[in-house]
Amino acid sequence: MxxxxxxxxxxVVSSFWEEFKxxxxxxxxxxxxxxxxxxxxxxxxxxxxxxxxIIDVTNxxx
Amino acid sequence: xxxxxxxxxxxxCRFVLSGALPSFANSVRRAMAAEVPKLAIDSxxxxxxxxxxxxxxxxxRLGLVPLxxxxxxxxxxxxxxxxxxxxxxxxxxxxxxxEGPGMVWSRDLIPNDPEAAPASGDIPIVKLEKxxxxxxxxxxxxxxxxxxxxWQPTTVCGYKNYPRVSIxxxxxxxxxxxxxxxxxxxxxxxxxxxxxxxxxxxxxxxRLCDKACLATGIGENSAILVxxxxxxxxxxxxxxxxxxxxxxxxxxxxxxxARGEELSRALSEIAEG
Numbered sequence: 045m046x047x048x049x050x051x052x053x054x055x056v057v058s059s060f061w062e063e064f065k066x067x068x069x070x071x072x073x074x075x076x077x078x079x080x081x082x083x084x085x086x087x088x089x090x091x092x093x094x095x096x097x098i099i100d101v102t103n104x105x106x
Numbered sequence: 107x108x109x110x111x112x113x114x115x116x117x118x119c120r121f122v123l124s125g126a127l128p129s130f131a132n133s134v135r136r137a138m139a140a141e142v143p144k145l146a147i148d149s150x151x152x153x154x155x156x157x158x159x160x161x162x163x164x165x166x167r168l169g170l171v172p173l174x175x176x177x178x179x180x181x182x183x184x185x186x187x188x189x190x191x192x193x194x195x196x197x198x199x200x201x202x203x204x205e206g207p208g209m210v211w212s213r214d215l216i217p218n219d220p221e222a223a224p225a226s227g228d229i230p231i232v233k234l235e236k237x238x239x240x241x242x243x244x245x246x247x248x249x250x251x252x253x254x255x256x257w258q259p260t261t262v263c264g265y266k267n268y269p270r271v272s273i274x275x276x277x278x279x280x281x282x283x284x285x286x287x288x289x290x291x292x293x294x295x296x297x298x299x300x301x302x303x304x305x306x307x308x309x310x311x312x313r314l315c316d317k318a319c320l321a322t323g324i325g326e327n328s329a330i331l332v333x334x335x336x337x338x339x340x341x342x343x344x345x346x347x348x349x350x351x352x353x354x355x356x357x358x359x360x361x362x363x364a365r366g367e368e369l370s371r372a373l374s375e376i377a378e379g
Contacts, residue, residue, distance in 0.1 A: 045159065048171065049346075054258065056170075059228040085262075099233045103235045103238075106158060
């Protein structure tokens, strides 16, 4: 799951994840999406850029 | 002492504090980050959790959800008349009960006081598969950033000295400094370098312009003087959504004032005694 807040500054970033993922998968440049979402600090940007969702991989093994 | 607000909205606030000592500016910053109280979930009772996350992980994620806090509605649990038992004056309770498939959102946290609902309802807590279930009861209390960062109402909260950039008369207008400045504070007007008044506040005092000027072989002294005003500060405050940013500033000032009054009362008692 995406961390609720940015590790460094504490801004809530998780609420942007769904939109970021949808638009990135649609082929949009991550730079424009992050600018649109108002994530202008590089600490918050890396939270979304470097995130890999693995909940769907682990869920079947509960 | 003066405060000039340049930008103000619910989420962030930018202002210039002038006529203050550096120690006072720092105490304002510290009061905003660590002394202004807000609500956050601090204890979680888990009735059922068959989700992909451990109970501890769920509790941790719930604790980080910002909850709207109205000043004066709640008292810190230690100062409450219930003596730490938890009552309507000091605690808010939440219930969360979701069955998969689907995402558990922060909006699924149902508070007993609608005023203390999560600031954003779009925070994903955990994703559930078919048959997975989460049933949780949580308790939020009022506390400050001194105890844990989840009670900190600010995210970014800092200040810098107000920059002062001046161009000396022996500037030959070569423009090397204009290209060197990463914040584009300087610009060329004809054959003369000038400070862009609107962008001056963006200056980070990196002195790259200073170095670029010396590198052109202008002489012993650079034609640019970069310094800062010792008693003027540019503050940037960002809220996590629990308390509006201007409100955080207002509360922090009244906290400092109350502290100051307490100190002077204590000192006068000592002097009299």
